Amino acid sequence: MLEELEIHDLGPIHRALLTPAGGMTAITGETGAGKSMLLSAIRLISGGPASSGRVSPGASEAWAQGVFAVDDRGGVAQEARDAGAVLEDGELYLSRTVPVSGRSRAVLNGKSAPRSVLESLASQLVTIHGQADQLRIAAASRQREFLDMVAGDDDLLARYRHSWDALRDLDDRLERLRHQESSARQRADYLRESIQRINRADPQPGEDEELKGRRARIENAADIAQGVSRALAALDASQVDVDADSSSASDLLNQAISSLRDIRVDGDFGELADRLESLNADLSDIVFSLSRELDGEESVEDLDAINARIHELGELTRRWGPTLQDVIAWRDKATFEVEDLDASPEKVAQLQDEREAAFDRALQDAGALSEARRAAAQSLAATVTDELSSLAMAGARLDIRVTDRGEEAVLVSDSAGEASTWPLDANGRDDIEFLFTPFPGSPQLPMGKSASGGELSRLMLALELAAADRRSSAAPAGEGGPMTFIFDEVDAGVGGKAAVELGRRLARLARTSQVIVVTHLAQVASWADAQFVVTKGASDGGQSAVTTTVAEVCGDARAHEIARMLSGSESEASLDHARELLASSSLT
Known part of the structure; x- marks a missing residue:
């Protein structure tokens, strides 16, 4: 608004x-x-x-x-x-x-x-209905959009367009299959060989980075073992020397905790003991993890196998990377591309069967859309014609012609054997035309070419009134703005x-x-x-x-303006008439 x-x-x-x-x-x-x-x-x-x-x-x-x-x-x-x-x-x-x-x-x-x-x-x-603006309604596309809006056929239209998109996709795939050249066949051979090579290697996402980490650990095994042993010796000597008689860090912490627990004087000693216990639990986890590092080191003999696998995966990422995830995605996409490039008679026949089924679905959905449009056209034309008689256009009428191009449609082919989408297009199978008869005896003429500016404005008012009645009855309360x-x-x-x-x-x-x-x-x-x-x-x-x-x-000033519009003057008689007109102009 x-x-x-x-x-x-x-x-x-x-x-x-x-x-x-x-x-x-x-x-x-x-x-x-x-x-x-x-x-x-x-x-x-x-x-x-x-x-x-x-x-x-x-x-x-x-x-x-x-x-x-x-x-x-x-x-x-x-x-x-x-x-x-x-x-x-x-x-x-x-x-x-x-x-x-x-x-x-x-x-x-x-x-x-x-x-x-x-x-x-x-x-x-905003919708402007001036002489220049409303001539847009003369366009067949605008007339179809207006009729669809009045019909409230959004769901039918969406379902048809989904069927239409599926049909066009199959048409495109058939077109590629029928017209592929030797380069396309070479492309298919290359894709198949590449897919086979990737499948033989069977890469897993992130595998190369994991292998590089393992290799680094093996190559630095001595430094890792020495550092871990020193850390364990400092924390718990028994982990590296069973004969060691020194107390572990954990034992020392336990002694401190016990000493604090024995204090019977008010203070923060209990809280400090709790904190030491938490620290001791973390320390125990660290000691356990370090001891596993000593036990779990990979053997140097694994290094050659790891390097060979890293090299194999590197060849894949250099050609189809940069990451193994990209390699896998390329293979999956190439698999579908090979299917489309494989122009075997069986593949073509299969797609033709799918195409015929898609055409039948689209034709059926278009038929349901046509029925909704015809019903809305009949109702809208009758309502508008009734309105015109009250707008100083007695005898004028609007007819809305919905011509179904597909009432006797079959799937046809051209001379090259290629399927046609006739009688369908992206908006269905209808030709829609608004025809206006300005006075009795006048031939039906396309809207926009058969009315003066004022007549066309009133015709558009009648159309908008009919559409508004439909919107108010169909739209949920509170939805959107006027x-x-x-x-x-x-x-x-x-x-x-x-x-x-x-x-x-x-x-x-x-x-x-x-x-x-x-x-x-x-x-x-x-x-x-x-x-x-x-x-x-x-x-x-x-x-x-x-x-x-x-x-x-407002108020008296408005009455003066209405009086001027009525008689060109602002006499008492004109003002009385203006006030009377304002008082009577109410829908309630």
Whole structure:
């Protein structure tokens, strides 16, 4: 949800701060006042094209920033973190600077970011329905995405794409097998020989380092034995000379402990005795470990075998290392590669059988996806058509055509005997087309080519209303945040009762989403939870300089603005009408 929009030196707007309501916000003002600059600012922070011609005269740069409230656990927040942003209190800052000369700069939560990052994030937060923006829905891919969103077929789509990926993987493997050349066969021979050599040696992870340690001990056996013997002689002479009659360090510690235990006067003597006992236990462990060192020394005769094994393992690491773990990993990977490079008829036939089974699975999963899309298309088209009649478009209708390319599909092969994925692609086996009939008797035409800007805005409003109803009924409570919808030109060619119905439907959409509408109709603006007025006037620089101000109107000031929109004047009659309109514009 958009919490704040701030603009500096963009077109005629030198300073503006817009804090839209969580529900519906109306942007009003006289024609030419600069309402379009607000949309330009939102397009800028959404990663849209930047033009230095939009910088205010006399300014060095234009700047716009949008502050959005996002779910800390949602996908938008995670994508922002992946881009390096640090979110605080669930707020996302998208800003853009456009200099008079040079490149624009995009910033995400105070850190520079590629424009594409802003575009990706904003696409999940804001949907602009202006004449230029909504033409995107004319693209077949956008229509498919919208229908899938309404259908709620995420699980079916994910299952199909898993089947599709498996099918394409088998296609790639078959392609390699069929077209491998002599170099590939040589590669397979080399891999087999290498695998056999590694298997003969049977290396174990870390084995070479362990052998080098054993070798070092054998080579320094005399020094080790001498040092260990001296240490044992000092700690417990009986470990190296059974006839030794001197007391061990452990015996001396026991005497000290006993002496301290015999003291019957208050003091720390008991605690000191405990510490000596702990020290004595450690000393006993050390003596035991040193005595084992004398008993466990390897014989010098093992040195030749150890050196030979180290040399053998070294040959492996030099060729396929640098470590034995790398050698083992290379062998395991090479084993799979050899299987793919082995172009035996049996292998090809096996992969062909797997490929046919994968094709059947993908076709079946695509069929389930098609059924869900057809059901959603029928429901969505009927709902939108009903909405259009209340938006001053009686007789207009929307039809959604879902053409299943695979209803009679079979696995086919081309002249070279290679399998084809027809009729499937990465999104299923459907061709989806939104067809709009603007008036009775008009032919069905592709959406985007058959409506004016105002008609298309109202059509998009009807689509968003239908989608919002689906989202509110399907989404778990409290999941994510509301989408921000911005409508421009939605009221073109509308008046009277139809304008009231238009406002009512925008307010209905605002129950589940944030709605910002640029409008010149009082009947639409009166439904808003907040209203901002864009006003044009002369600046201090003279009559030739024009500035635009943006200010929220509330209470009596709002009634005056509604009256101006109704009749162009603010007479008592107009004000009474405005107050009456505001009072009646409520969904409750």
